[in-house]
Amino acid sequence: MDGRKNETPKLWFRSDRVFRSDGSWFFYTREGVEVGPYNTQFEAEVESSLLINRLRGEPDIEDHLRIIQEFIWESVSQPTSLDNAFFTSYVVEEDNLAYG
Numbered sequence: 001m002d003g004r005k006n007e008t009p010k011l012w013f014r015s016d017r018v019f020r021s022d023g024s025w026f027f028y029t030r031e032g033v034e035v036g037p038y039n040t041q042f043e044a045e046v047e048s049s050l051l052i053n054r055l056r057g058e059p060d061i062e063d064h065l066r067i068i069q070e071f072i073w074e075s076v077s078q079p080t081s082l083d084n085a086f087f088t089s090y091v092v093e094e095d096n097l098a099y100g
Helices: 042-053 061-077 084-099
Strands: 019-023 022-027 034-038
Touching: 019 042, 022 042, 034 042, 034 061, 042 061
Parallel strands: none
Antiparallel strands: 019 022, 022 034
């Protein structure tokens, strides 16, 4: 944060990444890319978290855009609705990471 110590303090507002449009759910990336559609809000939130995890540690915007493009292509080849086994394993993995 040393690079920001001379900046004037600002109040930042974050909006939700996940939104509904025309009956489907989408999310925005920090890079301004709209990803979706998904059948449920939960599905869009999970997919958003999965993408964020993939983007961690990649400092270059070009790498982010490549990873987002690959993510979208992979999701197109997947069924539009994820099954309960996937959600269960995802929630269990996240819970284990969060609480050890």
